[in-house]
Amino acid sequence: MNREKFVKHFRNSVIVLLFLASATIFSFWLRELKWPEATIILTYLLSVFFTSRLSEGFIYGIIASLGSVISFNFFFTQPYYTLRVSTPDYFYTFGIMLIVSIITGTLTQKVTIETKLADEREARIKMLIEVSREFFQAMNLDQAISSLQSRLSHILRTEVFIVTYSLKEKQMVVYPSTKLNRQFQKAVDDCLKESQHLSIAINQDVLLRHHFFPVRSKTGPTGVIVIPQVDLTAAEKELIEACCAQLALAQDRQRWIEKQQESLLEIEQERMRVQLLSAISHDLRTPLSSIIGSVQTIVENYDSLNKDIILDLLGNVSSDSQWLLETVENILSMMRIQDGTIGFDFQRHIVEEIFEEVLSIFSSVKTHRITIDIPKEAVFVYVDSKLIIKVLINLIQNAIKYTPKSTQILLSAKKQKNMVIFEVADLGPGLSDGEKLRIFDRFYSFKTKSQRTRQGLGLGLSICKSIVEAHGGTIRVLDNHPTGCRFVFTLKIKGDENHE
């Protein structure tokens, strides 16, 4: 640092001497030409002007001014090479020359400094605008902070660290990613605690310090900008503080967005729960009343009812209880999925084993023919087998329910890259585009012509969707040729690392 100062003084002194010498040499030549003395004075003034323009600090302008007057006196007034003067009116000339040169020097100096300051200010403002634009547009706060860090390093021409502190997770992140040494870590902690600018002196030097600027967001200090080993000007401090404010604002905004998303999700879940509850209470009561009514009728009128009527009533009881069972199972699966994938039993299963289980469930179905199409080799999928079997069962049950008797249902699977594509295709009437859009919505149920089948809660397909998505896959419905629809979903062959 002292070395730096020395270099600066040396450079300025060289400038002063250089211009003074040039002016003097030039003036000798002017005297040879016998040009008037005034041109020599003007030459010196010009040298003072250049010196002030190129050197830093008023003092060099003044030194140059004094030097000019003295040189003029020494070299160009009679008697030559003495500081004495022949006529006293020269003092007047010297006085004027000194005053003019000092004024010229200081004015020039001022202009120089001001231009430099204006440039710096402009650069800072430009940077702040950029930073705020980046923070505002940032989808990813991390990236914006990294960018702020590099911009700040660039403009301050020194190393800068930004430490962010998450109040929720009690976690610190350093940009660029490094481990702070113990002294810095302690200072960062103090700065967070006191929420005040902190500067630590290094050695005995008064100006060079480590600086710690707190980022104060609405919820408290959430970060520190660390600038080691610099002498900061007031303007630079202001700039850093402005950056802190920007960062705090961006963090607040981020938190606010997260909070809003969370509460939106909560509202949505609450709405669904209410909707589900009302739908359940209605849809469970109906088959239950049918069961209770049928059974009571039989119990109370056993002797007067003929066998056919009794069997008919009991048939209703059987189908209604079957329906109740399906509904309860669906509700249970949905509750399980709502808790996330925590309770899932992910394993690598072979597709044919899953199909085998699905087919065994439909082995008694005589109305439709279920055909299979799978690759010759064994294909793995990474799934909770019970849930995926449930998806296939729901899809096939739908196909059986909504397509004409003795049509074919195709159950297939094929490998594609790291996915397996499953498909349940039927040859029924198909779906309109509007139905295709809404079919995976909760509580959406088809309009059936048959009066015998009880309308479902419309949970089946929305559960399929939730299950497939919980496995990281997607489900869609497409048109089948020549008629009918194809339910297509994808599953991963391998799990993510965090699953395995």
Next chain:
Amino acid sequence: MSKILIIEDDLSIRHFVTTLLTTQKYDVIEAGDGQTGFALALSHNPAVIILDLGLPDMDGVDWINNYRILINAIIIVVTARDDHPSKVAALDAGADDYLTKPFNSGELLARIRVAFRHVADKNSVSSASDEFLYRDLHIDFDKSRVYLKNIEVHLTPIEHQILLFLARNQGRVCTSRMIIKEIWGNTITEGDAQNLRVVMANLRRKIEPSTTQPIYILTHTGVGYRFNDE
């Protein structure tokens, strides 16, 4: 010889099962809790026990663990918990078969019929047959050969061992753990279950007419495998 013990705390279910089995001319005894069930099992020596896993006085799996060694009957567990681990635990403890609530009467009767066939087999097993014949599959234990429609099937040693193990336990659900323990020894990891699935896939391709509708070895996804006996 057709004596069945039902250990189940729910009165309606017990009543329905008893009624159903009585119509099929089975001799039925009932118990409402595990202790009574054990006492009745010792005194009546039933051929088949239908055991509910959720008993008021003890866990069904513990019941099997404690008493299996003293009881010779075929044990069919009934569970309302629709999760694989409890079924697997019961089978590993020594249960022969399982049913998930709600089950229908047809299912129950089918399992009981299978169970009685086992009882008959168990009694005749003393003759230690050195041959196994089921549909088109013929296993010669002595020569250690397998034939399908009289043509020899070439199996790897592991495939061969697994097929023999499942055939010897025909009709019984063998959990993956049981098979792995039999074939590879004691240590069982997640990777073993996956290896077993690969071996089964290969075995299936060699003996089954269809990989998704097998007739010899049936899959109980997440639980294990069973050699068909219907």
